[in-house]
Amino acid sequence: MEKVIIIGGGIIGLSSAFYLQEAGYAVTVIDSTDMQQGCSYGNAGYVCPSHFVPLATPGIVKQGLKWMLNAKSPFYVQPRLNGDLISWGLKFMKSATREHVERSAVPLRDIALLSKQLYETWSRQHGMDFSYEPKGMLELFKTDGSLHHAEETLTEARRLGLDARLLNREELQAMEPGAGIDALGALFFACDAQLYPNKLMSSLLTWLQQHGVQLEVNQEVTGFVTEGGRIRGVKAGVRHYPADHVVLAAGVWSSGVAKQLGLRIPMVGGRGYSVTFENAPYKLHHSIILSEARVAISPMDGNKIRFGGTMEITALNAPPRMQRVQGILESVKRYFPAYDIPVPAADKVWYGYRPCSADGLPYIGNTQQYTNLTLATGHSMLGISLGAGTGKLVSELVQGVPPSMDVTPFSVGRG
Numbered sequence: 001m002e003k004v005i006i007i008g009g010g011i012i013g014l015s016s017a018f019y020l021q022e023a024g025y026a027v028t029v030i031d032s033t034d035m036q037q038g039c040s041y042g043n044a045g046y047v048c049p050s051h052f053v054p055l056a057t058p059g060i061v062k063q064g065l066k067w068m069l070n071a072k073s074p075f076y077v078q079p080r081l082n083g084d085l086i087s088w089g090l091k092f093m094k095s096a097t098r099e100h101v102e103r104s105a106v107p108l109r110d111i112a113l114l115s116k117q118l119y120e121t122w123s124r125q126h127g128m129d130f131s132y133e134p135k136g137m138l139e140l141f142k143t144d145g146s147l148h149h150a151e152e153t154l155t156e157a158r159r160l161g162l163d164a165r166l167l168n169r170e171e172l173q174a175m176e177p178g179a180g181i182d183a184l185g186a187l188f189f190a191c192d193a194q195l196y197p198n199k200l201m202s203s204l205l206t207w208l209q210q211h212g213v214q215l216e217v218n219q220e221v222t223g224f225v226t227e228g229g230r231i232r233g234v235k236a237g238v239r240h241y242p243a244d245h246v247v248l249a250a251g252v253w254s255s256g257v258a259k260q261l262g263l264r265i266p267m268v269g270g271r272g273y274s275v276t277f278e279n280a281p282y283k284l285h286h287s288i289i290l291s292e293a294r295v296a297i298s299p300m301d302g303n304k305i306r307f308g309g310t311m312e313i314t315a316l317n318a319p320p321r322m323q324r325v326q327g328i329l330e331s332v333k334r335y336f337p338a339y340d341i342p343v344p345a346a347d348k349v350w351y352g353y354r355p356c357s358a359d360g361l362p363y364i365g366n367t368q369q370y371t372n373l374t375l376a377t378g379h380s381m382l383g384i385s386l387g388a389g390t391g392k393l394v395s396e397l398v399q400g401v402p403p404s405m406d407v408t409p410f411s412v413g414r415g
């Protein structure tokens with residue numbers, strides 16, 4: 001049996017393990033942590049074909065500069081004299097064009113739809129319980145400017161064949177009776193779904209264990225054994241794992257691991273925060289995005305609600321900034337005046353680092369430098385949404401069979 005070593009046990013690594021195991025490989029997942037709390041756990045859990053626009057868009061640079069002056073704003077870049085950050089920033093600005101947004105829409109839609117279909121299969125055929133609910137998502141807006149933007153997004157969503165409609169104030173209240181929403185209206189994306197990421201991850205871990213996948217926790221990959229354009233083995237401290245194929249899915253840390261192989265993957269960490277309440281008085285039927293505030297509200301798993309947001313481009317060891325959590329909860333009150341949510345103690349606040357590629361598209365592909373290395377990283381705000389689909393594509397790339405969709409836009413060597 002051929003051995004595949006997967007570096008990273010987040011949603012991308014575990015989804016890849018799932019499909020590689022099904023394809024008949026002997027799979028080992030190596031993670032530097034206990035695989036219980038990373039970025040794939042405390043996120044908003046949206047499976048969202050509606051997110052066909054990448055982070056790098058025209059106007060985001062100007063808007064981002066304004067936001068940077070406000071400690072509670074949705075976007076922040078910690079100024080640092082760091083070569084990788086500067087190079088990422090230049091690539092990000094180069095990508096923030098209308099042409100790039102137009103080019104990205106179809107591949108982002110297709111991988112999200114593939115992923116959504118696979119999550120549906122997992123939840124039915126594989127008996128995994130992760131509170132998957134295809135109930136759609138509401139994007140609330142408060143200003144005329146945002147209404148105009150919503151109309152443009154709706155036109156594009158329909159062109160892409162996605163089920164979406166615009167709701168006025170009254171129609172919105174009818175969708176969420178009793179919530180007392182203060183908003184002009186909303187875009188309703190019936191095409192979107194919600195899941196509970198913590199349960200998704202634990203279901204996957206259980207399934208993988210039951211199906212013979214080796215899970216190596218608290219093992220940090222520190223080097224490789226290479227020979228003539230192939231990786232022969234992976235080193236984690238004193239341990240050595242022989243490999244016929246390697247999948248690099250170490251989230252934001254993938255850049256550092258790739259450097260050990262002499263590869264450059266432009267990526268930075270986009271830190272986000274969330275707080276989760278059980279049996280709270282805040283009752284909502286749908287997942288909600290507050291457009292202007294860039295905050296996500298996820299009613300999940302029956303009795304839970306999660307408030308999350310903020311994109312903070314910062315050093316991976318910087319202490320958390322509680323003002324940003326305060327900013328998230330204050331934004332919620334602007335749309336839900338009855339919601340007085342206190343900022344919880346720091347140990348009740350979760351945060352994680354989105355692996356942000358410079359152009360907002362993931363890297364999913366084989367590399368030119370090593371014939372047996374596949375990369376699956378850089379999913380930024382969409383790792384859950386695109387997770388199952390990415391896993392399937394990774395398995396196909398390792399097998400060398402035609403992939404379920406065109407992966408050229410996600411190629412590792414793109415400019």
Ligand SMILES: Cc1cc2nc3c(=O)[nH]c(=O)nc-3n(C[C@H](O)[C@H](O)[C@H](O)COP(=O)(O)OP(=O)(O)OC[C@H]3O[C@@H](n4cnc5c(N)ncnc54)[C@H](O)[C@@H]3O)c2cc1C
Nearest residue numbers: 008010011012032043044045046221251272382383384385
């Ligand atoms: C507030 C917030 C809300 C979000 N909401 C959503 C959402 O609603 N929908 C959505 O699709 N996405 C969302 N995201 C983004 C999503 O969470 C990420 O894109 C996704 O979790 C990334 O998964 P990953 O597997 O690539 O990385 P990770 O989950 O970070 O996993 C990488 C793993 O690699 C391991 N690792 C690192 N270095 C090494 C090493 N040297 N050796 C071994 N192991 C290593 C790490 O320990 C880690 O476990 C959100 C993110 C945040 C912060």
